[in-house]
Amino acid sequence: MNIRENIKTLIIEKPLELDCGRTISKFPLAYETYGKLNENKDNAILVFHALTGDQFVTGVNPITKKDGWWSYAVGPKKSIDTDKYFVICANVIGGCMGSFGPSHENPETKKIYGTDFPVITINDMVNAQVNLLDFFNIKKLFSVVGGSMGGMQVLQFVSNFPDKAKTAVPIACTSSHSAQNIAFNELGRQAITADHNWMDGKYNSKRTLPDKGLAVARMAAHITYLSKKGLQEKFGRNLQERDDLKFGFDADFQIESYLRYQGSVFVDRFDANSYLYITRAMDYFDLVKQFDGNLSNAFKKTKTKFFIMSFTSDWLYPTQENKDIVIALNAIGANVGFVEIDSDKGHDSFLLEVPDFLNALKNFLDKSYIESNDES
Amino acid sequence: MMKAEYNFIANIIEKNSTVLDVGCDDGTLMEFLKKNKNVNIRGIEISKEKVQICIAKGLTVIEGNAELDLKQFPKNSFDYVVLGQTLQAFINPEIVIKELLRVGKKAIVTIPNFGNWKVRLDLLFKGTMPITSSLPHEWYNTPNIHMCTIKDFVKFSETMNFKIVKSLALINKNISNISKSNIFLKNLLGELGIFLIEK
Numbered sequence: 114m115n116i117r118e119n120i121k122t123l124i125i126e127k128p129l130e131l132d133c134g135r136t137i138s139k140f141p142l143a144y145e146t147y148g149k150l151n152e153n154k155d156n157a158i159l160v161f162h163a164l165t166g167d168q169f170v171t172g173v174n175p176i177t178k179k180d181g182w183w184s185y186a187v188g189p190k191k192s193i194d195t196d197k198y199f200v201i202c203a204n205v206i207g208g209c210m211g212s213f214g215p216s217h218e219n220p221e222t223k224k225i226y227g228t229d230f231p232v233i234t235i236n237d238m239v240n241a242q243v244n245l246l247d248f249f250n251i252k253k254l255f256s257v258v259g260g261s262m263g264g265m266q267v268l269q270f271v272s273n274f275p276d277k278a279k280t281a282v283p284i285a286c287t288s289s290h291s292a293q294n295i296a297f298n299e300l301g302r303q304a305i306t307a308d309h310n311w312m313d314g315k316y317n318s319k320r321t322l323p324d325k326g327l328a329v330a331r332m333a334a335h336i337t338y339l340s341k342k343g344l345q346e347k348f349g350r351n352l353q354e355r356d357d358l359k360f361g362f363d364a365d366f367q368i369e370s371y372l373r374y375q376g377s378v379f380v381d382r383f384d385a386n387s388y389l390y391i392t393r394a395m396d397y398f399d400l401v402k403q404f405d406g407n408l409s410n411a412f413k414k415t416k417t418k419f420f421i422m423s424f425t426s427d428w429l430y431p432t433q434e435n436k437d438i439v440i441a442l443n444a445i446g447a448n449v450g451f452v453e454i455d456s457d458k459g460h461d462s463f464l465l466e467v468p469d470f471l472n473a474l475k476n477f478l479d480k481s482y483i484e485s486n487d488e489s
Numbered sequence: 490m491m492k493a494e495y496n497f498i499a500n501i502i503e504k505n506s507t508v509l510d511v512g513c514d515d516g517t518l519m520e521f522l523k524k525n526k527n528v529n530i531r532g533i534e535i536s537k538e539k540v541q542i543c544i545a546k547g548l549t550v551i552e553g554n555a556e557l558d559l560k561q562f563p564k565n566s567f568d569y570v571v572l573g574q575t576l577q578a579f580i581n582p583e584i585v586i587k588e589l590l591r592v593g594k595k596a597i598v599t600i601p602n603f604g605n606w607k608v609r610l611d612l613l614f615k616g617t618m619p620i621t622s623s624l625p626h627e628w629y630n631t632p633n634i635h636m637c638t639i640k641d642f643v644k645f646s647e648t649m650n651f652k653i654v655k656s657l658a659l660i661n662k663n664i665s666n667i668s669k670s671n672i673f674l675k676n677l678l679g680e681l682g683i684f685l686i687e688k
Contacts, residue, residue: 418549439551440561448531451551452540469537473544480547 143211
């Protein structure tokens with residue numbers, strides 16, 4: 114897959130010391146932008162993507178030829194209005210859409226890194242991405258926005274750089290990955306490493322791909338992104354292009370066929386080792402522990418205005434985990450708004466057409482933008 | 490919706506102070522105070538729809554329930570905490586009052602007065618639960634499960650051991666002070682009691 118020509122890449126010269134102890138430098142960070150940076154450079158929004166996202170937020174993704182992962186929310190006149198704001202999104206390090214990741218070649222050994230790639234954390238991801246501010250000469254972002262793992266990056270970003278964002282919108286996320294979150298991620302990793310073709314992570318040089326394992330990982334994860342009610346309403350016990358059960362193990366049910374399809378299209382665009390690395394980063398995320406058990410301390414130095422949203426049917430990052438962040442912020446008198454959005458679409462709600470969510474996001478950003486311009 | 494008492498609440502609140510509006514509804518009072526008193530104001534509201542309206546107005550509001558969610562605010566987080574006409578709707582008004590006075594240095598509480606003569610006449614002559622313009626619900630669907638009178642609230646302050654710094658009665662869109670000598674009359678005529686209280 115020759116993806117280079119459609120990808121903008123910034124080479125980060127400055128050494129970055131990773132949480133694992135290793136230091137990386139001269140590494141690529143792939144990014145994309147939408148809209149225009151204004152003269153005052155005060156209309157920039159840094160969007161963080163989730164586990165399987167990439168820098169192609171909206172419009173047609175030039176690599177997959179499909180709509181960007183947040184096309185419902187980002188674009189002209191949309192919630193994150195690209196007529197108004199300059200949107201930047203980078204592929205996380207550890208990823209597979211051009212940023213420094215396990216599918217890259219190790220310059221010392223001339224071999225693909227595979228599992229020799231350093232273990233990355235959410236902290237490392239945002240420390241890499243903050244370089245984009247210098248690159249675009251932006252002193253302060255208008256907002257940092259992201260859902261799921263993107264929301265974790267929002268929290269980490271504000272904690273690391275308390276004066277670099279006027280507003281922050283963490284959506285459907287958590288300050289600390291729960292045992293259930295880790296369990297599901299481990300299931301995915303086991304599916305990948307159990308695939309014979311994974312070859313201890315050296316599949317690139319063996320010219321094989323652990324497609325089966327990666328597909329199973331995606332299928333399992335996909336279930337966690339939906340709600341029971343949503344699945345039941347969409348699929349029920351409907352049969353897949355057949356009148357009756359076939360008494361075999363083909364996909365009799367529509368839900369089976371749907372999951373198999375989701376798995377098969379995923380392997381075309383995602384690297385199995387990246388999946389291992391990024392899920393690991395999520396599992397290691399524990400902002401509470403980073404601040405010795407007191408989440409409030411993560412935000413003590415910031416004046417950033419927060420707006421947090423969760424979804425009623427999200428059981429992966431449930432409302433209470435989002436509310437815990439609200440509570441920690443209120444405990445230090447931070448400026449925080451919160452609403453739980455009614456939706457049957459599960460964790461995936463933030464990626465889908467959920468009008469209450471999209472309106473709230475737009476209203477918060479647009480009103481805050483007017484307010485911040487009045488102040489300055 | 491702009492209510493008659495908002496002007497009087499605004500008069501009590503000092504400029505540039507910090508305020509929490511508990512049960513902030515569609516944010517009308519918040520906007521009014523922001524504009525007229527330049528306060529740093531937050532809201533808490535139980536209805537998702539109302540929270541959405543507040544967000545659309547650019548107000549900082551969290552979706553939550555005063556009985557459960559006030560505890561996340563530390564002691565004396567705000568100069569004033571406002572509770573407008575909802576004390577009677579809580580399962581446990583005692584806890585709510587305690588929480589208001591913990592979170593705020595002062596609290597402003599307004600109550601629809603069940604001692605108003607219209608209410609009294611309704612019960613006296615009709616023998617049914619009173620329904621008035623400020624209390625429009627039937628007994629079986631009213632959110633007001635703990636109705637009280639102006640007099641009851643004064644008594645409540647003694648039992649709960651908090652100070653009433655200022656007490657006002659709203660009668661026909663006019664405001665007047667409640668004192669020991671006139672409380673009988675104010676309790677009969679007042680549609681609404683407005684109280685500034687502290688620990």
